[in-house]
Amino acid sequence: MKRIGVDVGGTFTDLVLWDDDGTVTVHKTPSTNHDPSIGTMDGIKVLAEQAGIDPSEIDMFFHGTTVATNIVLEHNGSDVGMITTDGFRDLLHIARKKRPLNYSNYQDLPWQKWQLVPRRNRRTVPERIDAAGNVITPLDEEAVRREVRVLRERQVEAIAVAFLHAYRNPSHEQRVKEIILEEYPEVFISLSSEVAPQYREYERFSTTALNAFVGPKTSTYVANLADKAAAAKVGEDVHLMTSAGGLVTARSASEIPVSLLTSGVVAGLLGGCAIGKASGFPSVITLDVGGTSADVGVAPDGRLRMKHLLDTRIGDYHAMIPMAEVDTIGAGGGSVAVVDEGGMFRVGPRSAGAYPGPACYDRGGVEPTSTDAMMVMGWLREDSFLSGTMAVKRDLAVDAVREQIAEKLGTSIEKAAMGIFTILSHSMTEAISLHSVRKGYDPRDFSLVAEGGAGPLYAWQIAEQLSIPRVIVPGHPGITSAVGLLTTDIRYEVPTTVWTASDDPDLALLQSEMDRLATEAGDQLRADGIPEQDVSLERSVDCRYVGQGYELRVPAPAGEITTEWVQQVADAFHEAHGRTYSQRFDDKSVQLVNIRVTGVGTVPHVEIQEIESGGTDASGAIKTTTRALFWERDSADPVWVDTPVYQREKLLAGNTFTGPAIVEQFDSTTIIGIGQQATIDKVGHIIIERASA
Template sequence: MKRIGVDVGGTFTDLMYWDEDGAVAVHKVPSTPHDPAVATMDGVRQLSERLGIAVSDLDQFLHGTTVATNIVLEHNGADVGLITTEGFRDILHIARKKRPLNYSSYQDLPWQKWQLVRRRNRRVVPERVDASGAVLVPLDEDAVREQVRVLRDNGVQAIAVCFLHSYRNPAHEQAVKRIIEQEYPEVFVSLSSEVAPQYREYERFSTTALNAFVGPKVSRYVDNLRNTTRAAGVRGEVGLMTSAGGLITARGAVDNPVLLLTSGVVAGLLGGCAIGEASGYPSVITLDVGGTSADIGVAPDGKLRMKHLLDTRIGDYHAMVPMAEVDTIGAGGGSIAFIDEGGMFRVGPRSAGATPGPACYGRGGTEPTSTDAMVALGWLRADSFLSGTMEVEPQLAVKAIDEHVAEKLGTSVSHAAIGIFQIAAHAMTEAISLHSVRKGYDPRDFSLVAEGGAGPLYAWHIAEQLGIPRVIVPHHPGIASAMGLLATDIRSETPATVWTSSADPDLARIAAEFDRLTAHAIAQLGADGLAPEDVVIERSLDCRYIGQGYELRVPAPSGEIDADWVARAAAAFHDVHERTYLQRFDDKPVHLVNVRVTAVGKVGHVPLADVEAGGTDPSAAVKTTTDAVFWTGAGEATPFPTKVYDRALLKAGNVLDGPAIVEQFDSTTVIGPGQRATIDRVGHIVIEIETAAGDRGPALGALEGDQR
């Protein structure tokens, strides 16, 4: 079995190869934003040539993509039509009445300014189903046919169908789909009963419209990728990463492209979980820093957390699909440093991107970036970029920092460069605090996994600020997301609304829905070529206290669904509620809103093999000694004699004392002054961060700073 994982980022496209003999190879090529498939296939061909194999030898092609996300963020999706119940034409416009600025009477509401469906294309028809699924008003099929023809004449490229309570009875939506296939067969169709079959009126409408909005472009992209890989001879189906941290086939992605939102960033978290487990530290916080952004993920005990319904948004829109707890901030190697009109020193979120890139790339960029700052500090050497295959000009970095920052602040280039680094690092530190401390987790109980081309440059400092006891730098940090693709399974999740209480539970209905969803999930994976015995079923619940507005996800108990099962489910919810909100109410009944079934099709994961042992002395790996600039306790910019190591020559057991720099093809690692790192048995760099015994200061200080 020969497998390849490809993750497309804003600046670089990362590739990782693995086969059954344990061979692992990585590659990195510049992304091609105009058509991501170009860089993808170029990278596959180049890596295959380097390995001496044909592309046709590949058995599996796994892919993480930002195509769907970018369509939403750039507001350039399809022209969408909507068919809905009479009286509900403006659900997408009204939304939840929540305003970005609570006290402003004059503000643009993003979901109204950039409408998913223009009002002229929101069409209504007579029909009505109640909350139990009973038909109150039969569907007027003649009216449906007339409205479909109107949308066809208006030239819409996709049609979303959202009827009230269709999650309980999808018959009317299915009838509309049959009519659309007769009247307008070439249009993309999105049914709410298929895309988001659960209660919550606005969120269900928004998710279905989003699916239609991204559908035509994503379908073309996926079809093009599938056809290109087939033409190249790749055996097997293309697998794509979903926002929930599982793989779906190209067929599933074409049917439900909304599942690909946040596809790429989740792969980095999955890779971090595999890395932490291999090093013996399963609870991880991942810091994946690329050229444009930084992705932050938290996985206690190596388990992905799913976002709360209130947080499952993409850009300006609600997307009621499962999303792993990963968030992105605009801070990366290409983040531009500048002095704003008020004289404030800022870094990002504007980025130099792949073109023209940082000033040091010599591609026409003149503004200083985080990468330029690290070049000026001596952390990134001119001959270290991509093992010397990319030319870098340090004098251009120094010039850009001097002209745009240092002169305006009246300071030295070194001080300005330190400031650029610390501002960018502070943004990442705050993001980690937000997603750990504020959600009931102490970052000092985790290890920080440094990923991406720039993650290992920042991690040593961020861990110090938060009191995280160690940093783990994987063997290929710049390819961690591609590794995540090779370390996950095929997943299919389906929800259903049951709406019952622990005080008077409808046991028969809960059991019937679990059985129905289980059969559906097994059939879904069966269509992807997996036998029932290769599928693991996971069950969960969305619960809340009666009177609350939103639910928390709870693992469903095992065993027969009876009164004891409900009691155990309620107890599990009390525990989750206490973890989330620091309060529990054991005497209150629990409202069971939705049941969920996730089918997991296990695939072979990339094993991390032990590396050669070499004792504690790393001197054989020393490339040179350089003067790299760090800062003292007084904040002074000070050159430190710093050893530079070749990552490929380090062996298990080697001990590196900071300050030190470790260079490799896809990234550079910084070990700060006074820190010590060890190469563990699988070749990961483990940097130990010294904190006083029992000291609870750094992380709590970060939280208090947030509250202020």
């Protein structure tokens, strides 16, 4: 079976073709931002040619995309109208009444400055359902028709429908959908009861509006890609990565495109989990460093952690959707270094981007970046940048670092370059600490998986700072997100709000709702053609102590809902609360707020193959020696060292060498520092650890 993973980024589209015989073919191509499906299909054709196959021989097509994310971040979504309950017109404007700057009278509130739905297009109609699902005020259907016609005259491209307590009783929203289809059939429709069927009005309204905002453009893109893939006979269907780490079909992605937010970011974490398991170290911290940003994820025992639904934001907006715990900071190869007017030395988050890019690119950029610093330090060489396919100039990097950093600080160019690297690596170290130490996990119990084009350049130093025992550099660091697409299953999560407590649980409600969710999740998988034997169901519950305002998600056992079942859930919550907040209250009642059923449709996963063994001697992989700048652990004095440069493709299982050393390959460069040792494991990953004394 041949499977392809395609991850579309803002600058490059990464592709990997995996054959069951162990053959791996990788390719990078520029993204076509006006229509990413063009770059994707062109890349697939080139990749197939490299592999010596016809595109029609590809059995499965997995895809991660930033299309929906970029629409939100760039504020260029569709014109949206909203129909909501009388009295709730301004809920999107008021939000949670929180301000980014608490004491400033002069600030733009992002959700007000860049509104998802302009006030004139937020239309209200008489209707009311209470929290128990009882109809208090019947839906005024004539009012609905009148407002839909207003929105049609204004030529909105999408309509969001969000009513009070629709998560408990969706009948009014469903009737509005029927009326919209009669009055304005070509418009994109987004119902809160389908997008986010849970309590919390503002977050539910915001998520529904976001779905409408990204819906028309994203669904058009997905449809174009699916049509082109079908025409080329690539795979049976296009499966897209969601923010929760599962795959959905093109049909589902077109209906709820908000689920695709952070798609590619999560794929990188999944790829890191698979890489850690293949090397025998399942608990991983992933560091995916690109040109503009660094993505950090923590997966104890190779399991994804999910964000709290009040923390799942994209840009300036709340998105109450399942989202894996991965965060992004502005730190990458293009991060710009400056000495500001106050004499402060800063690096990032502003990036030079691909154009003009770092000074060494010779595209007109004059500001020094972290890539320029590594050129100065000798870690990146002119004749090996992207295996020599991209021309760069070291002297331009040297001039930029000297003139704009070293001379302004009154220091040497070596210390200036080292400072750029150190500041940026410190930012990444703090991000990892935030998501590990401060959330109850000890970095010393994890391995650091270095991903992206720049991740293996930073990982050695970050591991030193956090006492992480080892760094794992995968065979193809630059396309790890594409690999991650091939390591997961089709997943549909179906939630609902229940409100019951562990000391007096409503067992009948829990059982009936759990059964309904299981049926709905199973039906979605069957609609995608998943065989019954490949379907499984997972349960989880959002819990809190009675009186708290925030929940933690815990896994729930299978089987009949009994008082023992509820106690098992409560015990799991006590443990999760103790680990997260360092306190637990076993004598307190636990409130079960939301229940969830995740339908899992198992698809074949890639298996990382073992490579040829070659003994401990790695000298056969040395292609040259270069002068490079290094420093001892905790030392502030860099020194120039004659450093061997290894060719990654020639390294064999069992090869061992000590730092300082540089390992070059097409999609990345790996650094091994002084006092560190690198070993090639059986699947070809570089394992970097402290050398034995």
